[in-house]
Amino acid sequence: MKKILVSPLGIFGLEGATLTPLLTFENDEHAAEVLAGIRLEDPERVPLDQLKEILGEDEIQTHVPGLSRLLKSIGLEAKEVSDDEGLIAAIKGKPGLMVQAGIVASQQEYYSLLHERGLLTTGKLLQSATTGRDKLVIQAILFLDDLDKMTNLAVVRIREWYGLHFPELDRKVENHATYCRLVAFVGPRDRYDYDSFEQLNLPQSKIDQLVDLARVSSGTELKEEDWKPLRDLAKETLNLMEQRKKVEDWIDSVMSDVAPNLKALAGSLVAARLIAMAGSLEDLAKKPASKIQVLGAEKALYRSLRTGTAPPKHGVIFQIPLIGKSPWWIRGKLARFVAAKLAIAARLDAFGGEFLGDVLNQQVHDRLEELRKEFPQAPEGKKAIKVFPKGSFNAKGFSRKDQPKRHGHPGKGGKGRKRPHGKRKFKRKK
Amino acid sequence: MDTVQKLSEESPVYWIDLPDGRSLATINLTPGERVYGERLVQRGGVEYRTWDYRRSKLASAFLSGLESSLVKPGDRVLYLGAATGTTVSHVSDIIGEEGIVYAVEFSPRMVRNLSLLANKRKNIVPILGDARYPSTYSDFVNEVDLVYEDVAQPFQAEIFVKNIKMFLARKGKAFIAIKAKSISQVEEPRKVFEEQRRVIASADITVSEEINISKYHKDHMVFICKL
Ligand SMILES: C[S@@+](CC[C@H](N)C(=O)[O-])C[C@H]1O[C@@H](n2cnc3c(N)ncnc32)[C@H](O)[C@@H]1O
Numbered sequence: 001m002k003k004i005l006v007s008p009l010g011i012f013g014l015e016g017a018t019l020t021p022l023l024t025f026e027n028d029e030h031a032a033e034v035l036a037g038i039r040l041e042d043p044e045r046v047p048l049d050q051l052k053e054i055l056g057e058d059e060i061q062t063h064v065p066g067l068s069r070l071l072k073s074i075g076l077e078a079k080e081v082s083d084d085e086g087l088i089a090a091i092k093g094k095p096g097l098m099v100q101a102g103i104v105a106s107q108q109e110y111y112s113l114l115h116e117r118g119l120l121t122t123g124k125l126l127q128s129a130t131t132g133r134d135k136l137v138i139q140a141i142l143f144l145d146d147l148d149k150m151t152n153l154a155v156v157r158i159r160e161w162y163g164l165h166f167p168e169l170d171r172k173v174e175n176h177a178t179y180c181r182l183v184a185f186v187g188p189r190d191r192y193d194y195d196s197f198e199q200l201n202l203p204q205s206k207i208d209q210l211v212d213l214a215r216v217s218s219g220t221e222l223k224e225e226d227w228k229p230l231r232d233l234a235k236e237t238l239n240l241m242e243q244r245k246k247v248e249d250w251i252d253s254v255m256s257d258v259a260p261n262l263k264a265l266a267g268s269l270v271a272a273r274l275i276a277m278a279g280s281l282e283d284l285a286k287k288p289a290s291k292i293q294v295l296g297a298e299k300a301l302y303r304s305l306r307t308g309t310a311p312p313k314h315g316v317i318f319q320i321p322l323i324g325k326s327p328w329w330i331r332g333k334l335a336r337f338v339a340a341k342l343a344i345a346a347r348l349d350a351f352g353g354e355f356l357g358d359v360l361n362q363q364v365h366d367r368l369e370e371l372r373k374e375f376p377q378a379p380e381g382k383k384a385i386k387v388f389p390k391g392s393f394n395a396k397g398f399s400r401k402d403q404p405k406r407h408g409h410p411g412k413g414g415k416g417r418k419r420p421h422g423k424r425k426f427k428r429k430k
Numbered sequence: 431m432d433t434v435q436k437l438s439e440e441s442p443v444y445w446i447d448l449p450d451g452r453s454l455a456t457i458n459l460t461p462g463e464r465v466y467g468e469r470l471v472q473r474g475g476v477e478y479r480t481w482d483y484r485r486s487k488l489a490s491a492f493l494s495g496l497e498s499s500l501v502k503p504g505d506r507v508l509y510l511g512a513a514t515g516t517t518v519s520h521v522s523d524i525i526g527e528e529g530i531v532y533a534v535e536f537s538p539r540m541v542r543n544l545s546l547l548a549n550k551r552k553n554i555v556p557i558l559g560d561a562r563y564p565s566t567y568s569d570f571v572n573e574v575d576l577v578y579e580d581v582a583q584p585f586q587a588e589i590f591v592k593n594i595k596m597f598l599a600r601k602g603k604a605f606i607a608i609k610a611k612s613i614s615q616v617e618e619p620r621k622v623f624e625e626q627r628r629v630i631a632s633a634d635i636t637v638s639e640e641i642n643i644s645k646y647h648k649d650h651m652v653f654i655c656k657l
Contacts, residue, residue, distance in 0.1 A: 064566070080565065126538050126542060
C-alpha cells in the first residue's frame with residue numbers, strides 16, 4: 001500500500017514522514033497544468049502513464065479525489081481517504097516536509113511558489129469553468145432575435161385586428177407593450193373609463209386623451225366574446241416581452257463569467273452578439289481587430305470589395321452607445337480603436353486572462369475625448385453618413401434587425417439615402 | 431488626542447478618527463490601492479483603509495466584543511466563502527507579508543475578482559473550490575491558525591467541521607458566521623443557532639464564544655471555536 005501526497009511542488013509518495021518524489025513539477029506552468037488537470041479529472045493534462053510506471057501494482061491511498069479517480073480510470077487500485085492520520089499530518093505539514101526533503105530551501109520559498117501556482121491553477125480552472133458556456137449564450141442571443149420576430153409579428157397583427165374596433169389608437173400609442181396592455185386589460189371601447197386604467201400606470205393626461213378618443217372613435221363594434229381571442233393574443237404577446245427581459249438578464253449574468261472583459265467594453269448584448277457572429281469566444285479571440293470592427297456588416301464589406309466603394313466603418317459594434325452616439329465624423333476612428341480593444345478583451349476572456357475591462361474602458365473614453373478635441377467640428381464638404389436613427393435598437397425591445405428596410409443597416413452607408421420614415425429624427429448628441 | 435488607536439495590542443486593527451465620525455481601519459498592504467470603494471486615509475506617514483462593518487461580519491464581530499487578536503500578523507488563514515474579497519482584503523492587511531490566506535469561493539465570477547486581488551497581494555491564494563469538499567483543495571492548503579467561514583449555506587456547520595478537521599492547527603481557532611435565514615426560513619433564529627451549535631459540538635469542537643451581531647447583520651450569529 002502506497003500513500004500519495006499532492007502539493008504545489010509535485011506528487012510524492014509518503015512513508016511515515018518521509019517524501020519520495022513521484023513527479024516534481026518543472027515550473028509554475030507545469031504545476032498549474034497538472035493540478036488543474038487533477039481537479040478537472042482530465043487525463044490529457046496529467047502524466048498518468050508516467051505515474052503508473054512508478055506506482056506499479058500497489059494499492060494506493062491519496063487525499064485528492066481527482067487523482068484517485070484518474071488512477072482508477074487507468075486500472076490502478078486507488079482510494080480516496082480523508083481520515084488517515086498520516087496523510088492529514090502530511091497535508092498540514094507540507095511546507096516543513098518539503099524543506100526537509102530538500103525540494104525547497106525554505107518555507108518562505110514554499111509559500112512564494114504556492115502563491116504563484118495557486119494563481120495560475122485557479123486561472124486555468126476559471127477558464128474551463130466557462131468554456132462551452134459561450135455556446136449557450138449564442139443560442140440565447142439567437143433566441144432573442146426569434147422572440148423579437150415573434151413579438152413583432154404578433155404586434156402587427158394585434159394593431160390591425162384591434163384597429164378595426166379602435167383605429168385611432170394606433171397612432172396615439174406607439175409603445176407596443178402599452179398598446180398590448182390596453183388590448184389585454186381594458187378591451188372594448190365602452191370599457192375605457194377611469195377604473196379600467198388603474199393598473200396600467202399611465203399618466204393622467206394620457207388617460208384623459210384615450211377616454212375621449214374612445215368616445216368618438218369611428219371603429220366597428222367589438223362584442224365581449226369577440227374580444228376574447230384578441231385579448232389572449234395580447235396577453236401572450238406581453239408574456240413574450242416578459243420572457244425577452246428574462247433572457248436578457250440571463251445573458252447579462254452569464255456574460256460576467258464567460259466574457260467579463262468584452263462585457264465591460266461592449267455591454268452584455270453586443271458582446272454576446274459578437275461572439276455569436278464569430279461562432280464562439282475562441283473564434284472571436286482569433287480574429288484581428290479589423291475583422292471585429294466590421295462583424296455584422298459583411299454584406300457591405302463584400303460589396304465594397306466588389307465595387308470599390310468605401311468600406312463599412314462599423315458593424316455590430318456600432319450598437320455600443322459610446323460609438324453610436326459619438327459625432328459621425330470621428331465615429332470611424334473611434335470604432336477602429338474600440339475594435340482593437342475588443343480584440344484584446346476577447347483574448348483575455350478566451351484564454352483565461354485577468355480582468356482589465358475597467359482599464360480598457362477608460363482607454364476608450366480617453367480616446368473619445370482626444371478625438372473630440374482633435375476634431376471638434378464636422379469636416380467641410382462632407383455629409384453625415386446616415387446610419388440608423390437613435391432609438392431604433394432598443395426603446396421597445398426591438399433590435400434593428402427587424403427593421404432593415406426602414407432604417408438601413410449599419411455599415412451599409414447609404415450615403416444620401418432618404419429615410420422613408422419621417423417621424424423619427426436622427427439626433428446627434430452635442 | 432490620538433486620531434488612531436489600536437483595538438488591542440496583539441493585532442493591527444484600528445479605530446481611526448475621521449471628520450464625519452470614527453471608523454475601523456487596517457493598514458493598507460498595497461498603498462494607493464483601493465479594493466471595494468473604502469476610504470484611504472493617511473495618518474503619520476501610514477496609509478489606512480477604512481473597514482465598513484456593514485460589509486464584513488468580522489468587523490461587526492469586533493464591534494460586538496470579539497477580541498481583535500483572533501487574527502494576528504503572520505497567521506495562516508483558511509477563508510471559506512471569500513466572495514469578491516472584501517473581508518479577505520482586510521485579513522490580508524492584518525496578517526501581513528508573513529501570513530497567508532487561502533480564499534475559497536465557488537462562484538467563478540467572484541474568484542476572478544479574488545485573482546485580481548491576489549495578483550497584487552502576495553499573501554492571498556485564490557481557490558476556485560467548493561467548501562463542502564475540503565479534500566479537493568488539500569493540495570494547496572496546509573495547516574492554518576484560523577478557519578473562517580461565511581458561506582450562508584444550509585449545511586454550513588457540517589462544512590465548518592470538515593474543514594477544521596482537515597486543516598486547523600491544534601491550537602488554532604475557528605470563526606463561523608451563521609445566517610439563520612439561510613438555514614431555515616421558518617424556524618426562530620435562536621433555535622437555528624442552537625441546532626448549529628449542537629452540530630459543531632457533536633464533532634468534538636468547542637464553541638468557546640457566541641457573539642450576536644444582529645445589530646449589524648440581521649439574524650446573524652458568530653461562533654468562535656477551538657479544538
Ligand atoms: C455572505 S457571502 C461572503 C461575504 C464575504 N465573507 C465578505 O465578508 O466579504 C457568501 C459567499 O459564499 C460563497 N459560497 C457559498 N457556498 C459555498 C461553498 N460551498 N463553497 C465555497 N463558497 C461558497 C458564495 O458564493 C458567496 O460568495
